[in-house]
Amino acid sequence: MKKIALGNQGLKVSPIGLGCMGMSEFYGHPNLNDCKNTLKAAYENNVSFWDTADMYGPFTNERLLAATIKETGINRQDIQLATKFGIVRDEDPNARNINGRPEYVKQACDASLQRLGVDYIDLYYQHRVDPNVPIEETVGAMAELVVEGKVRFLGLSEASAQTLQKASQVHPISALQSEYSLWSRDIEQQILPTCQELGIGLVAYSPLGRGFLTGTIKEPQDLSQEDWRTHMPRFSSKNFQQNLQLLHLVEHMAQQKNCTPAQLALAWLLNLNANIIPIPGTRKASRLLENIASIDIRLSIAELKQLREAFGAQKVSGTRYPEAFMSLLNI
Numbered sequence: 001m002k003k004i005a006l007g008n009q010g011l012k013v014s015p016i017g018l019g020c021m022g023m024s025e026f027y028g029h030p031n032l033n034d035c036k037n038t039l040k041a042a043y044e045n046n047v048s049f050w051d052t053a054d055m056y057g058p059f060t061n062e063r064l065l066a067a068t069i070k071e072t073g074i075n076r077q078d079i080q081l082a083t084k085f086g087i088v089r090d091e092d093p094n095a096r097n098i099n100g101r102p103e104y105v106k107q108a109c110d111a112s113l114q115r116l117g118v119d120y121i122d123l124y125y126q127h128r129v130d131p132n133v134p135i136e137e138t139v140g141a142m143a144e145l146v147v148e149g150k151v152r153f154l155g156l157s158e159a160s161a162q163t164l165q166k167a168s169q170v171h172p173i174s175a176l177q178s179e180y181s182l183w184s185r186d187i188e189q190q191i192l193p194t195c196q197e198l199g200i201g202l203v204a205y206s207p208l209g210r211g212f213l214t215g216t217i218k219e220p221q222d223l224s225q226e227d228w229r230t231h232m233p234r235f236s237s238k239n240f241q242q243n244l245q246l247l248h249l250v251e252h253m254a255q256q257k258n259c260t261p262a263q264l265a266l267a268w269l270l271n272l273n274a275n276i277i278p279i280p281g282t283r284k285a286s287r288l289l290e291n292i293a294s295i296d297i298r299l300s301i302a303e304l305k306q307l308r309e310a311f312g313a314q315k316v317s318g319t320r321y322p323e324a325f326m327s328l329l330n331i
């Protein structure tokens with residue numbers, strides 16, 4: 001699998017990444033052996049762009065990646081490790097604080113390096129923009145990490161077009177990581193054009209709509225009680241039923257193209273030709289291989305349009321996050 005440029009500062013990654021969040025929490029209880037096997041399969045199949053964050057677990061996700069790299073004898077240089085700082089959790093599993101203060105940036109990076117067991121991070125993101133700290137100050141501290149050799153490239157997550165403009169004046173930003181999929185298209189109007197103008201690559205998170213677009217979740221009751229999606233508006237009984245109507249086109253077109261709905265949802269992103277790297281999350285090696293195969297699926301302009309229109313903004317029921325989490329987005 002040929003690596004491709006993400007942004008225009010020299011970072012090269014696999015055309016599809018691996019989202020590791022679900023290996024530690026949020027989507028039901030993970031089987032750690034399955035997760036390690038998935039990471040190994042990713043390595044063996046050249047899916048080398050791995051996505052984690054200090055708040056996944058919290059902290060255990062970075063440690064899981066470190067343990068797998070060590071046990072498997074993976075060559076550090078063969079993996080592009082991306083991690084994030086800035087969402088601070090406390091004992092309340094639903095509480096989130098945002099910290100973008102320069103001294104915290106330094107402290108968080110050192111802690112991530114230690115947990116990951118590496119001496120540099122390929123791509124270091126601010127996970128959420130701190131409304132109380134000017135972005136220039138946060139990115140200023142991140143830029144010092146590059147000078148110190150602790151970080152190779154910088155990224156932001158869920159940042160607005162204006163924030164991207166301001167941040168880029170301090171240091172080039174290589175990647176924006178934001179939710180982008182058939183049913184989450186908030187970034188299309190302003191943010192994607194700004195990324196293109198500034199040479200920032202897009203890392204599309206939750207590209208499978210947190211599993212919804214794969215067609216394997218038939219009703220919200222399929223999710224276990226501990227699954228965080230049970231708190232997500234789009235997975236409430238009423239919204240879920242309405243959103244299922246939109247899924248029919250994906251299932252129908254996937255059947256016609258002899259692929260799975262998951263592959264079609266990923267192919268939609270990969271065929272947009274806009275420096276977009278999807279990072280589907282899975283804990284199963286078989287699904288990882290299924291997702292990789294989406295790279296070879298070609299969609300015509302008419303098919304792209306048909307899918308785009310079927311999931312028009314007003315047609316999706318429910319917001320991306322519960323209200324308290326929506327307010328953390330800088331959009």
Ligand SMILES: NC(=O)c1ccc[n+]([C@@H]2O[C@H](COP(=O)([O-])OP(=O)(O)OC[C@H]3O[C@@H](n4cnc5c(N)ncnc54)[C@H](OP(=O)(O)O)[C@@H]3O)[C@@H](O)[C@H]2O)c1
Pocket residue numbers: 018019020021022027051052127157158177178204205206207208209210211212214216262263279280281282283284287288290291
């Ligand atoms: N920056 C941010 O704020 C942010 C927010 C959310 C996520 N992320 C990152 O983005 C990554 C991906 O997003 P995500 O995990 O939220 O959502 P996603 O990739 O849209 O969907 C993941 C879900 O789809 C299932 N799945 C994966 N491949 C499948 C297939 N081929 N067939 C059927 N089901 C499949 C997974 O289940 P199994 O695991 O059981 O296979 C999991 O439940 C995360 O891991 C994380 O690294 C970042």
